[in-house]
Amino acid sequence: MNFKKADTVLNLNNIRDELVRMEDTIIFNFIERSHFPSCPVVYAKDHPGLPIPDFDGSFLDWALLHMEKVQSQLRRFESPDETPFFPEEILKPILPSINYPQVLASYAPLINYNDKIKHIYEEEIVPLISKYEGNQSENYGSVATTDIACLQSLSRRIHFGKFVAEAKYQNDKELYAKLIRAKDVNGITENITNAAVEEKILERLTLKADVYGVDPTNKEGERRITPEYLVKIYKEIVIPLTKEVEVEYLLRRLGDDA
Numbered sequence: 001m002n003f004k005k006a007d008t009v010l011n012l013n014n015i016r017d018e019l020v021r022m023e024d025t026i027i028f029n030f031i032e033r034s035h036f037p038s039c040p041v042v043y044a045k046d047h048p049g050l051p052i053p054d055f056d057g058s059f060l061d062w063a064l065l066h067m068e069k070v071q072s073q074l075r076r077f078e079s080p081d082e083t084p085f086f087p088e089e090i091l092k093p094i095l096p097s098i099n100y101p102q103v104l105a106s107y108a109p110l111i112n113y114n115d116k117i118k119h120i121y122e123e124e125i126v127p128l129i130s131k132y133e134g135n136q137s138e139n140y141g142s143v144a145t146t147d148i149a150c151l152q153s154l155s156r157r158i159h160f161g162k163f164v165a166e167a168k169y170q171n172d173k174e175l176y177a178k179l180i181r182a183k184d185v186n187g188i189t190e191n192i193t194n195a196a197v198e199e200k201i202l203e204r205l206t207l208k209a210d211v212y213g214v215d216p217t218n219k220e221g222e223r224r225i226t227p228e229y230l231v232k233i234y235k236e237i238v239i240p241l242t243k244e245v246e247v248e249y250l251l252r253r254l255g256d257d258a
């Protein structure tokens with residue numbers, strides 16, 4: 001997939017191959033996070049244990065905001081597959097703009113699930129992938145750094161649903177136009193769902209987690225991420241959120257054709 005070549009981007013097989021590659025990134029980011037305890041202080045707003053002057057938010061919010069400011073100046077958010085957590089705060093790149101061909105509908109950048117992704121990550125995913133419940137002040141910086149990697153890889157994966165939706169729309173405009181006009185959310189959800197692909201993803205994740213999640217030279221070693229938890233995260237969070245992105249993108253699609 002080459003975002004400068006539109007025809008490679010809206011090929012559903014290319015998109016699915018890219019989603020498979022993202023599995024490895026997400027698993028390894030989760031493994032890095034699993035070395036540290038949950039560190040709830042990192043996610044608490046205005047916590048006395050972690051004072052941040054002149055900032056209204058948590059330590060993770062502060063770290064993620066400043067990381068995105070630098071990354072935006074390195075042109076990260078010009079890329080159509082990157083969605084910022086603080087879209088109002090990103091800065092102008094210091095690198096020259098790349099004129100990517102427009103592949104998605106013009107409103108695509110407005111579909112931003114990152115607030116929901118961050119909330120679910122803090123409330124549901126961290127308790128599953130962290131080493132144990134508790135704070136460890138010497139690792140607050142490492143925890144925020146690994147959290148940012150986890151969040152950005154989850155965000156890219158879930159917002160890739162826009163490319164999936166556009167590819168499916170292009171493959172059957174008549175079907176989706178009818179469902180969109182009827183505002184048939186259930187019908188759209190049913191038609192974008194591919195149970196066989198989802199099943200294969202969950203099977204592959206079990207195998208990957210089993211190999212990546214433990215020291216291969218010592219099968220009895222400490223598990224750094226369990227296959228059960230990884231499948232649970234994908235089945236109950238990642239895949240449903242990806243489909244929500246697909247549906248929201250499609251519901252607005254005819255307005256862009258006008």
Ligand SMILES: C=C(O[C@@H]1C=C(C(=O)O)C=C[C@H]1O)C(=O)O
Pocket residue numbers: 016164192193194195197198201238239240242243
């Ligand atoms: C991403 C796709 O759309 C849906 C979402 C999937 C996912 O998030 O993994 C997998 C299959 C579909 O139900 C696809 O068709 O590949």
